[in-house]
Amino acid sequence: xxxxxxxxxxxxxxxxxxxxxxxxxxxxxxxxxxxxxxxxxxxxxxxxxxxxxxxxxxxxxxxxxxxxxxxxxxxxxxxxxxxxxxxxxxxxxxxxxxxxxxxxxxxxxxxxxxxxxxxxxxxxxxxxxxxxxxx
Numbered sequence: 001x002x003x004x005x006x007x008x009x010x011x012x013x014x015x016x017x018x019x020x021x022x023x024x025x026x027x028x029x030x031x032x033x034x035x036x037x038x039x040x041x042x043x044x045x046x047x048x049x050x051x052x053x054x055x056x057x058x059x060x061x062x063x064x065x066x067x068x069x070x071x072x073x074x075x076x077x078x079x080x081x082x083x084x085x086x087x088x089x090x091x092x093x094x095x096x097x098x099x100x101x102x103x104x105x106x107x108x109x110x111x112x113x114x115x116x117x118x119x120x121x122x123x124x125x126x127x128x129x130x131x132x133x134x135x
Contacts, residue, residue: 007068008052009043014072015059016041029058 016026027037030051039045047055056066065075 008047008066009041011066011068011072012041012047012055015055015061015066018072018076019059021058026055026058030054 016023021029023037023041024034027034030037031054032051036045040047040051052063052066056063059066060079061072061075062070064070065072
């Protein structure tokens with residue numbers, strides 16, 4: 001087994017585990033038999049280029065990670081950090097939306113209170129006018 005086969009084989013296994021996938025799941029997603037996938041992950045056979053591209057898509061990694069040009073662990077940590085940043089941004093947007101809704105609710109409450117006050121004043125004025133004209 002060549003060093004390149006060993007490297008790619010270990011990367012396949014590392015990426016599969018990092019993505020919480022079983023060998024059966026990967027084989028099914030690749031549309032190949034489990035035994036065929038095992039030969040790639042064990043380094044007995046070279047993974048065909050088309051299969052490598054599909055594997056990279058399944059694991060959401062660029063081919064240079066699969067080829068060993070980028071460290072898998074470093075890439076996965078960066079990927080998690082980007083994902084965490086995206087989640088944090090979403091949470092911040094949600095909090096901003098909540099604050100906007102609170103401001104609207106406060107405005108509506110204050111507006112409602114003003115309308116209620118105006119309504120009470122209008123009723124009082126109508127009573128006064130009704131009293132004047134009924135006498």
